[in-house]
Amino acid sequence: MVHKYQISGMTCTSCEAKVKSALLLVNNVTAVEVSKADNSATVTMDKHVALSELQNALESKYKISPIHHSEAVEQTKSWFSTYKPILIIFIYISGITILLQASNNQFDAMQWMRHFMAGFFLVFSFFKMLNLKAFAESYVMYDVVARKFPAWAYVYAFVELVLGVAYLVDFNPFITNLTTGVVMSASIIGVFQTVLNKKQIQCACLGAIFNLPMSTVTIIEDGLMIAMSITMLFII
Template sequence: MSAADAASPGAKTARLYRMVMDKHVCPYGTKSKWLLEREGFAVEDHWLTTREQTDAFKAQHGVDTTPQTFIGDERIGGYSKLRTHFGYDDPSAGDTSYTPVIAVFAVCAALAVALSLFVYEAAFTARTAEWFVAFSMAMLAMLKLQDVEQFSTMFVGYDLLGRRWVPYAYAYPFLEAGAAVLMAGRQLPWLSIPVALTIGAIGAVSVFYAVYIQKRSIKCACVGGSGNVPLGFVSLTENLAMIGMGIWMLLRPAL
């Protein structure tokens, strides 16, 4: 079965082969068609509607996956190759990305400002800063909690306490999340402040030692095991923020 879009004379055309079955429509095929159309191509959209048809296509073209895009006589490849072809991804840049961290801090800042406006009718207050730090801690902890096993594996690679006592690596995201929630509502300061100061201090010393003394180049576990953020400024900032929050709440027990 084929669903081909009519192309006007002189229009750029591309041939796309993708799986479109009763119980499965390939998401990468859908995104490939959308990307091609966004780039001004008329798409000859060829559907692979059975497993046999898909396997025959792969064997014919010597490929392991679908979708596959052809522009003229050139086979571009799958969705990731198509993005690279159009200049959206730079394969020489590696996989390092600060996007998860930027997203966390941006959303937490927006939440803190919105809450401050609601409570105090002012965007920037002392509580805005408190909420920003607490929300950031909570969201970073949530990312770690998505896969505690993977996080702990990365964490023991540089954390001084985690390396000597592995259970601490498993406990860390729960401690960070608990402290964050309590600090956001200024609840149980006798518990949240010592926890934040302790894990923040251990983390800051560990990161500083690994990055600036040992000069190691490794991944940071700050956004969980799935991230690819280099260990350094971000993790150090996270830990210093926890220390600062703990000290601030000691000096300002009530607002």
């Protein structure tokens, strides 16, 4: 991906060098060409980098603005590209579980949530199991329980698997939903802390297979599971 930017504030060849070296230090930037003659910078990226991130890398006297591309459009495209795996999984699980309702005379929200939770935990535990060690190493970096008891990072993947099976066979709804609420509530604490502190940490929700950054998407994902488990816990 290559974008061209207008750079104001450059007055000499030394400015060219400063701007170039600063932009090259930005994550996901692979190449930079700076021209004082037309006050521009051509930036090659592995994926789109937000304009604010590029501006923060520069000295205050240099101002950067996009040429021939919309930051809003590029940010949206970048977001969808980054979270494509998890979006597809949610759409896939939602679609399959909704189709399962076709055999009912009417939509059964409780049954749909149970099937959705089963699919969620089974699929997410599967990706963690593909490289359990790598998942544990990522998870222990932000989870409040795993930081104190590293073994929990390994156990957690199996807890998700057991919960997935429990929802699938409708095992003791009270125990299953209570366990889910407690486990996911503990998990979301570390996610909140990481996002609020703006730490650049890989989300371990899909194991080490996909390089997903920790963000509000992770909070929504965990929050959805907590909300569903609490809903089913009080309605059973």
